[in-house]
Amino acid sequence: MSSNNNKKWFSLNIGRKEKTSSGSCSCGKSSGGCGGSSNAHHMTNEAFTEAAINASIGEERTKDGFEQVFDVKMDRRSAFKKLTASLLIGAGAVSTSCSVISGDESKEKAQIDWEEQFKGNYKLMTDKEKEATVDRLVRSYQLRTGKNISMSSKNAEEDVLFGYAFNISKCQGYMDCVNACVEENNQDRNSQMQYIRIHEMKDGKGFNFNEADDNYYHEVPAQGHFYMGTQCFHCDNPPCVEVCPVQATWREDDGLVVVDYDWCVGCRYCMAACPYDGRRFNWSKPEVPESEINHNQHYLGNRMRKKGVMEKCTFCVQRSRAGKNPACVEACPTGARIFGNLLDPDSTIRWVLENKKVFRLKEDLGTEPKFWYFMD
Amino acid sequence: MKNNINMMNKIVCFSVFLLAFFSCKHHENEYHSITDKIEAESKDYHGTSISSEAYIGEIQTIEITEGDHTFLIPERKSQIKSYACTECHSKPLSQMKSKDIQKAHWDIKMDHANENTMNCVTCHNPDNIDDLRSLTGHTIDFNTSYNLCNQCHTKQFEDWKGGAHGKRIGGWAPPRASMTCVNCHDPHKPHFESRWPARFNTQKVKERE
Numbered sequence: 238m239s240s241n242n243n244k245k246w247f248s249l250n251i252g253r254k255e256k257t258s259s260g261s262c263s264c265g266k267s268s269g270g271c272g273g274s275s276n277a278h279h280m281t282n283e284a285f286t287e288a289a290i291n292a293s294i295g296e297e298r299t300k301d302g303f304e305q306v307f308d309v310k311m312d313r314r315s316a317f318k319k320l321t322a323s324l325l326i327g328a329g330a331v332s333t334s335c336s337v338i339s340g341d342e343s344k345e346k347a348q349i350d351w352e353e354q355f356k357g358n359y360k361l362m363t364d365k366e367k368e369a370t371v372d373r374l375v376r377s378y379q380l381r382t383g384k385n386i387s388m389s390s391k392n393a394e395e396d397v398l399f400g401y402a403f404n405i406s407k408c409q410g411y412m413d414c415v416n417a418c419v420e421e422n423n424q425d426r427n428s429q430m431q432y433i434r435i436h437e438m439k440d441g442k443g444f445n446f447n448e449a450d451d452n453y454y455h456e457v458p459a460q461g462h463f464y465m466g467t468q469c470f471h472c473d474n475p476p477c478v479e480v481c482p483v484q485a486t487w488r489e490d491d492g493l494v495v496v497d498y499d500w501c502v503g504c505r506y507c508m509a510a511c512p513y514d515g516r517r518f519n520w521s522k523p524e525v526p527e528s529e530i531n532h533n534q535h536y537l538g539n540r541m542r543k544k545g546v547m548e549k550c551t552f553c554v555q556r557s558r559a560g561k562n563p564a565c566v567e568a569c570p571t572g573a574r575i576f577g578n579l580l581d582p583d584s585t586i587r588w589v590l591e592n593k594k595v596f597r598l599k600e601d602l603g604t605e606p607k608f609w610y611f612m613d
Numbered sequence: 614m615k616n617n618i619n620m621m622n623k624i625v626c627f628s629v630f631l632l633a634f635f636s637c638k639h640h641e642n643e644y645h646s647i648t649d650k651i652e653a654e655s656k657d658y659h660g661t662s663i664s665s666e667a668y669i670g671e672i673q674t675i676e677i678t679e680g681d682h683t684f685l686i687p688e689r690k691s692q693i694k695s696y697a698c699t700e701c702h703s704k705p706l707s708q709m710k711s712k713d714i715q716k717a718h719w720d721i722k723m724d725h726a727n728e729n730t731m732n733c734v735t736c737h738n739p740d741n742i743d744d745l746r747s748l749t750g751h752t753i754d755f756n757t758s759y760n761l762c763n764q765c766h767t768k769q770f771e772d773w774k775g776g777a778h779g780k781r782i783g784g785w786a787p788p789r790a791s792m793t794c795v796n797c798h799d800p801h802k803p804h805f806e807s808r809w810p811a812r813f814n815t816q817k818v819k820e821r822e
């Protein structure tokens with residue numbers, strides 16, 4: 238048990254200690270377990286471990302890859318069952334500290350589940366704790382699917398404030414951005430949730446979202462129409478953040494408004510508070526074919542979500558913090574999307590803001606979106 | 614009387630103090646708008662450690678300076694399949710027009726302005742086919758062909774230099790690399806084709822039913 242480092246959650250070291258003690262255990266035997274007959278427990282150690290693990294993650298041993306990650310039961314009963322199982326394992330950790338090797342992976346999974354269950358809000362974590370949770374998630378994915386992902390916990394860089402500009406006269410309505418976004422951010426294929434919407438609007442009617450069509454399917458650009466994209470605008474004064482009862486969503490220092498999927502309780506207050514239809518709630522467990530999963534992930538971005546949490550555009554935090562453009566910007570064949578650092582006076586986004594006639598939606602609300610529109 | 618004046622002085626002094634106190638109710642780092650904030654916070658901008666260099670990848674680039682802007686654009690000549698043109702065009706263009714010479718460039722169909730305004734030699738140099746030529750007869754290198762386009766498309770050129778027109782290569786961070794005109798527009802047929810959207814959301818249709 239690690240009590241010397243000041244974690245904000247309680248953790249056990251069932252699986253890990255064992256590795257360092259190279260297979261031998263407290264009772265002195267180097268293989269085959271400690272033997273149960275002399276033990277004060279009614280169950281043998283192996284049986285106890287087996288029972289505890291079965292209660293905790295038993296199902297997962299028979300399910301494969303995808304289901305394991307996403308089919309996390311969220312109802313109270315199974316959550317409670319899991320919790321007690323975790324406690325059971327915790328209680329039995331000492332007495333079962335040496336068991337057959339085949340149980341190691343299950344134990345490690347249980348250990349990870351335990352630590353993940355009691356981890357704190359990402360927003361309040363130290364860098365070390367952030368790294369730890371990311372490592373756990375990567376390891377968990379590896380244990381469950383046998384595949385590797387890379388997950389970053391990279392923080393906001395100093396002197397960076399992200400901003401976006403959208404050229405209404407250039408957008409042709411191709412929706413290549415929507416495609417790229419779905420693939421980049423591992424969005425659920427079944428429910429066809431999409432962070433970006435492209436609105437087809439009639440010329441001469443202004444920006445009339447009520448009469449616009451955001452689900453057209455015909456050759457584009459259509460005669461007498463123009464196109465306008467919306468997504469989360471990463472408001473500098475975001476009302477969605479204000480209303481969250483558990484602070485599961487917040488504004489990062491580089492201006493990105495993010496969600497901790499593990500802290501979100503799915504109340505959807507933020508969705509109601511957003512004046513721009515920027516947030517998406519996942520009603521079903523997100524499913525992505527294994528071959529299409531984007532393995533380059535960020536904790537606050539495109540990592541695998543569970544069912545019943547809020548998602549939204551993060552300006553592709555996994556890309557933007559590494560210096561890349563968001564997937565939508567890269568995919569747009571017309572160059573209608575411009576992204577960059579608002580604090581860099583030489584950046585292209587700054588040139589656009591200073592030299593084009595830019596405007597934002599519902600500017601009077603004081604939400605200060607960092608997403609500007611302009612025309613040629 | 615003297616006392617009164619003293620009193621008045623005190624009151625005036627106090628109210629000036631009050632005024633000064635309440636009029637700066639904005640804390641530091643709190644701004645009226647995002648534009649104020651951007652302006653204030655970028656005053657002492659010293660650059661970041663983030664670079665987009667790695668994402669430019671295999672693309673060969675050249676650095677250009679136009680007005681206040683210096684940035685990279687893709688190198689062009691190595692991308693043209695049959696450059697140098699003189700490998701085929703051994704004679705001046707006027708002589709190539711005769712019937713007994715093999716027909717080439719059959720796939721090029723001009724759809725750029727009208728015949729009154731443009732033909733091949735509006736851009737290509739008939740005397741030295743390896744180069745382009747400005748309207749006034751100056752030589753323009755294939756690598757900097759944007760200098761041809763900007764003769765007519767001045768507004769687009771301004772926007773392109775600043776970064777409002779065209780597409781970035783790599784990422785948002787420095788160094789800036791941008792596509793040049795011919796990377797997106799076929800110079801012989803510069804408009805974008807109409808086509809079908811990349812996807813259709815069947816679930817939204819269901820929701821509406």
Ligand code: SF4
Nearest residue numbers: 469470472477511515
């Ligand atoms: S656009 Fe909506 S979801 Fe995005 S930051 Fe603003 S209020 Fe929040």
Ligand code: SF4
Nearest residue numbers: 481501502504505507
């Ligand atoms: S849905 Fe999640 S992020 Fe949104 S307000 Fe509720 S808890 Fe917060």
